[in-house]
Amino acid sequence: MRSFITLLFLSLVQINFVLAQVEFRTFKNTEQERQYNVLIDELRCLVCQNQNLKDSNSDLAKDMRNKVFSMLSDGKNKDDIVEHMVARYGDFVLYKPPFKSITLLLWIGPLLFFVIAFVSVVRIVKSRNQDEVTTKLSEAEHQRAEALLNPSDKNKDKTA
Amino acid sequence: MLKLKFILPFIIFSLLVVLLFVGLSNDPRKVPSPLVGKPTPGFELPQLKDPSKSFNPDMLKGKVWLLNIWASWCSGCRVEHPILNELAKRKMLTMVGFNYKDTNDDATKWLAQFGNPYDVVATDQDGSVGFDYGVYGVPETFFIDKKGIIRYKHIGPVSYKDLTEKLIPLIKQLKAET
Numbered sequence: 001m002r003s004f005i006t007l008l009f010l011s012l013v014q015i016n017f018v019l020a021q022v023e024f025r026t027f028k029n030t031e032q033e034r035q036y037n038v039l040i041d042e043l044r045c046l047v048c049q050n051q052n053l054k055d056s057n058s059d060l061a062k063d064m065r066n067k068v069f070s071m072l073s074d075g076k077n078k079d080d081i082v083e084h085m086v087a088r089y090g091d092f093v094l095y096k097p098p099f100k101s102i103t104l105l106l107w108i109g110p111l112l113f114f115v116i117a118f119v120s121v122v123r124i125v126k127s128r129n130q131d132e133v134t135t136k137l138s139e140a141e142h143q144r145a146e147a148l149l150n151p152s153d154k155n156k157d158k159t160a
Numbered sequence: 161m162l163k164l165k166f167i168l169p170f171i172i173f174s175l176l177v178v179l180l181f182v183g184l185s186n187d188p189r190k191v192p193s194p195l196v197g198k199p200t201p202g203f204e205l206p207q208l209k210d211p212s213k214s215f216n217p218d219m220l221k222g223k224v225w226l227l228n229i230w231a232s233w234c235s236g237c238r239v240e241h242p243i244l245n246e247l248a249k250r251k252m253l254t255m256v257g258f259n260y261k262d263t264n265d266d267a268t269k270w271l272a273q274f275g276n277p278y279d280v281v282a283t284d285q286d287g288s289v290g291f292d293y294g295v296y297g298v299p300e301t302f303f304i305d306k307k308g309i310i311r312y313k314h315i316g317p318v319s320y321k322d323l324t325e326k327l328i329p330l331i332k333q334l335k336a337e338t
Contacts (some may be wrong), residue, residue: 034167046296058260060296063287087292090194 025069032072039068039078043085044095052095073076187288193294193313200227200308201292208259208267215256215282227302228278229290232261232270234298238332240317241274247323249276252331253296257281260290260298304329305312305334 001073027033037054037132045056053061058152064085071081085093098105202218207213217227227331228244230237248255257278259267264283271281284290293302301314312330314322 067291088190088193088292089296090294092191097270126253 023065026075035078036069037071039072040065041082041097043068043082044093046089048095189297191296192313193310193315195294195302195310196313200287200302200310201302203282203284203289203292205282205284205289208264208271208283209255211264211283214285215280217304220256220304221308222306223254224306225256225304226329227256227293227304227311229257229258229260229293229295229298229300229302231260231298232266233262234295236317237282237299238274240319241277243320243323244277245275246320247327250328252328253335254279258290258293259283259285260295261285261287301333303330303334305337 025033025036040053044051045051045058045061047058047060048056051061052115053057053065055092067084068081071084076084082094090105091097097106099107163279197270200216204214205214207215231242236273241307244255255278258279262285267281267283271278280288287295293300297315299317301318302310303312303314314327318327
C-alpha cells in the first residue's frame with residue numbers, strides 16, 4: 001500500500017514536470033521585464049476568456065505574449081501595446097475596461113447600489129425613530145400601564 | 161404610496177431577471193470586432209495554388225467579397241464548409257480563403273477532399289496577418305464592401321440559417337451600394 005502511494009505521488013510529480021512549460025525571454029533591463037509582466041497580467045486571452053496572457057497556455061496567448069515581447073523589444077511603451085491589442089481584439093482584451101459610455105454602468109454600478117442602500121437605510125432608521133416619538137405615553141397612560149403590569153404594588157414610584 | 165413600496169422590489173427583481181436572462185442567452189465567445197466599419201488591414205500573402213503569386217486585399221477594390229479564415233486542423237471549418245460550397249455555387253461574391261497557421265500540403269488535401277469554394281486562397285502560415293485581423297478562433301468570416309471596408313464579421317461556423325437569413329441579405333445590400 002505504501003509503495004503504491006509513493007508510486008502515485010511520483011506519477012503526479014512526473015505529470016507536473018511534463019506540464020511545466022517555461023518561456024525564456026531575455027530582457028534588456030529590469031524595467032522592461034516589469035512592463036512585460038504587467039502587460040501579460042492585464043491583457044486577456046480571447047480563447048480561454050477567464051485567463052490573462054500570463055496564465056493561459058493557448059496558442060493565441062503564446063502569440064500575444066510574443067507580440068508583447070517583440071513590441072517591447074522594439075522600444076514601444078505600454079500604451080502603444082495596449083492600443084495595438086485593442087485595435088485588433090477590442091476592449092474585451094483588457095481586464096480593466098476603459099471608462100466610457102457603454103461601460104458607465106459597470107463602473108458606477110457598485111457606487112449606485114451603495115448610494116441606494118445607504119439612502120434606504122437612512123430612511124428606514126428615520127421612520128423608526130418617528131414611530132417611537134409618536135408612541136410616547138402621556139403621564140396618565142404611563143400610570144395605567146404601570147398599574148396593569150405591576151398590580152401588586154400600586155403605590156410604588158408613580159412618577160417613574 | 162404604500163402599494164408602490166410593496167410592488168417596487170418585485171419590479172426590480174423582474175428587471176434583474178430580464179437582465180440576467182439576456183446575459184445568459186448571449187454567447188461570450190462572440191467578441192465584437194473593433195475592425196467592423198474600418199478598412200481591411202493591408203497585407204501581402206502567397207497564394208495556396210501558386211506560392212510565387214501573392215494576394216493583397218487591394219486587388220478586390222470595387223468588389224464585394226468575403227474573407228473566410230480557415231485551417232485544415234479546424235473542426236468548425238468542416239462544419240461550415242458545405243455551406244460555403246453552397247454559397248460559392250450562387251456566385252454572388254468573390255470568396256477569399258485565408259488559410260491560417262496551416263501547411264500548404266494539408267490545406268490542398270483538405271480542399272481536394274471537401275471541395276474548394278474559394279476564388280483564391282491566401283496562406284498565413286505563422287498567423288501574423290491573422291493577428292492583425294483579430295483572429296482568435298477559426299472559423300471567422302469577414303464581409304467587405306466595394307470600398308474595402310469591413311462591414312460584418314461572422315464568428316464561428318456559418319450555418320445554413322445564418323446564410324439565408326443574415327448573410328445573403330447582407331451581400332445583396334452590399335452589392336446594391338455604389
